[in-house]
Amino acid sequence: MAVWLKKGADAEAVKSADRQVRDTVEQLLADIEQRGDTAVRELSVRFDKLERDDYRLSDAEIQACLDQLSQRDLDDIQFAQTQVRNFAQHQRDSMKDIEVETLPGVVLGHKNVPVAAAGCYVPGGKYPLLASAHMSVITAKVAGVPRVITCAPPYQGKPAPAIVAAQHLAGADAIYCLGGIQAIGAMAIGTASISAVDMLVGPGNAFVAEAKRQLFGRVGIDLFAGPTETLVIADETVDGELCATDLLGQAEHGPDSPAILLTTSEALARDTLAEVERLLKILPTAEIARRAWETYGQVIVAESDAEMVSIADEIASEHVQVMTRDPNYFLDNMRNYGALFLGARTNVAYGDKVIGTNHTLPTKRAARYTGGLWVGKFLKTCTYQRVLTDEASTLVGEYCSRLCALEGFAGHGEQANVRVRRYGHKDVPYGGAAR
Numbered sequence: 001m002a003v004w005l006k007k008g009a010d011a012e013a014v015k016s017a018d019r020q021v022r023d024t025v026e027q028l029l030a031d032i033e034q035r036g037d038t039a040v041r042e043l044s045v046r047f048d049k050l051e052r053d054d055y056r057l058s059d060a061e062i063q064a065c066l067d068q069l070s071q072r073d074l075d076d077i078q079f080a081q082t083q084v085r086n087f088a089q090h091q092r093d094s095m096k097d098i099e100v101e102t103l104p105g106v107v108l109g110h111k112n113v114p115v116a117a118a119g120c121y122v123p124g125g126k127y128p129l130l131a132s133a134h135m136s137v138i139t140a141k142v143a144g145v146p147r148v149i150t151c152a153p154p155y156q157g158k159p160a161p162a163i164v165a166a167q168h169l170a171g172a173d174a175i176y177c178l179g180g181i182q183a184i185g186a187m188a189i190g191t192a193s194i195s196a197v198d199m200l201v202g203p204g205n206a207f208v209a210e211a212k213r214q215l216f217g218r219v220g221i222d223l224f225a226g227p228t229e230t231l232v233i234a235d236e237t238v239d240g241e242l243c244a245t246d247l248l249g250q251a252e253h254g255p256d257s258p259a260i261l262l263t264t265s266e267a268l269a270r271d272t273l274a275e276v277e278r279l280l281k282i283l284p285t286a287e288i289a290r291r292a293w294e295t296y297g298q299v300i301v302a303e304s305d306a307e308m309v310s311i312a313d314e315i316a317s318e319h320v321q322v323m324t325r326d327p328n329y330f331l332d333n334m335r336n337y338g339a340l341f342l343g344a345r346t347n348v349a350y351g352d353k354v355i356g357t358n359h360t361l362p363t364k365r366a367a368r369y370t371g372g373l374w375v376g377k378f379l380k381t382c383t384y385q386r387v388l389t390d391e392a393s394t395l396v397g398e399y400c401s402r403l404c405a406l407e408g409f410a411g412h413g414e415q416a417n418v419r420v421r422r423y424g425h426k427d428v429p430y431g432g433a434a435r
Contacts, residue, residue: 005269040185052177056193120172229338231318236264243272252283259298401420
């Protein structure tokens with residue numbers, strides 16, 4: 001039976017979406033719908049301290065941002081984007097349109113059709129998280145979305161050069177310097193200057209997440225995202241420094257980011273606790289990471305790999321770093337996770353920044369029913385049918401007629417009956433059923 005050497009806050013304390021956030025978002029989205037660009041501008045001034053006549057960046061502004069980066073910076077961004085694009089293309093290639101003849105003269109098929117327009121949110125108020133541009137814009141473009149726009153908040157009072165470069169190099173068709181609720185609302189609802197999109201993607205703070213939740217249905221979204229989560233599964237084959245580094249590396253995202261160690265080694269658990277304290281004395285982002293660790297950090301000692309799988313599936317963490325004697329055991333047996341990082345040679349930061357898998361992943365146990373952002377999120381799998389012969393239409397029509405009669409749907413039944421009469425030359429009474 002597992003033992004908790006450290007527990008996080010109780011369920012009541014970890015609730016992230018309170019009534020105040022919901023009410024605030026609801027009011028501001030209604031204001032954007034009513035007053036459009038005027039409301040967006042007022043909110044940008046209020047929250048981001050940025051006022052512009054047009055929040056879309058001009059070609060000259062984009063080039064100025066590119067010019068502020070070194071060639072090494074640009075090369076690094078392009079390397080990461082190549083990895084993301086390559087994996088996304090392999091994913092797209094795995095999705096095939098199909099057409100099959102299921103009965104003589106009956107042809108069924110489906111096509112994978114990209115949405116017409118996507119809006120990508122790139123968080124950047126606290127840190128310029130340029131990687132989110134790769135993950136959203138490139139994935140949408142590989143899926144075939146013809147219009148992809150991006151919004152990112154200003155960083156230190158102006159567009160963040162690295163984010164703008166990443167958005168541009170990824171292929172964004174329009175780049176806006178807008179953050180928060182106003183960005184999400186403008187993209188989903190539309191204004192005089194920003195045409196509405198069909199789908200919203202990208203991570204953000206609690207207000208961004210709530211805005212996406214309230215707009216879901218009006219537009220599609222990638223997923224309901226909460227604070228970054230990490231679960232490190234480890235045994236005695238690794239040491240406390242490695243585990244503590246991987247835990248704190250994600251805890252620095254924010255003071256509400258859960259970081260959990262799950263292990264079969266009590267010695268490793270205690271070594272990790274000590275290493276966390278040591279690293280928090282030298283980590284530049286320790287102020288945030290410590291708050292997250294103290295409030296949401298957990299250390300769990302299990303009796304076996306099987307018990308670790310059971311606990312991990314219950315947690316259903318966004319990121320799961322596996323550093324054990326046999327990492328493939330967890331790949332073969334775990335069901336609930338956003339992404340797996342198998343072996344000590346890889347880590348969550350690789351996935352977040354450069355290796356090629358998408359870093360927009362399910363949180364708050366949503367990994368029980370969904371994966372993360374990928375090309376398939378931007379595609380609609382739409383079916384079609386053809387009936388090529390009179391005989392096929394008659395055969396299907398007779399079955400359809402009788403099944404509609406079972407349900408009492410006379411109008412549906414007549415859609416079948418009229419074809420049985422015309423193509424099968426059979427006598428079916430109006431409102432009746434084929435024999």
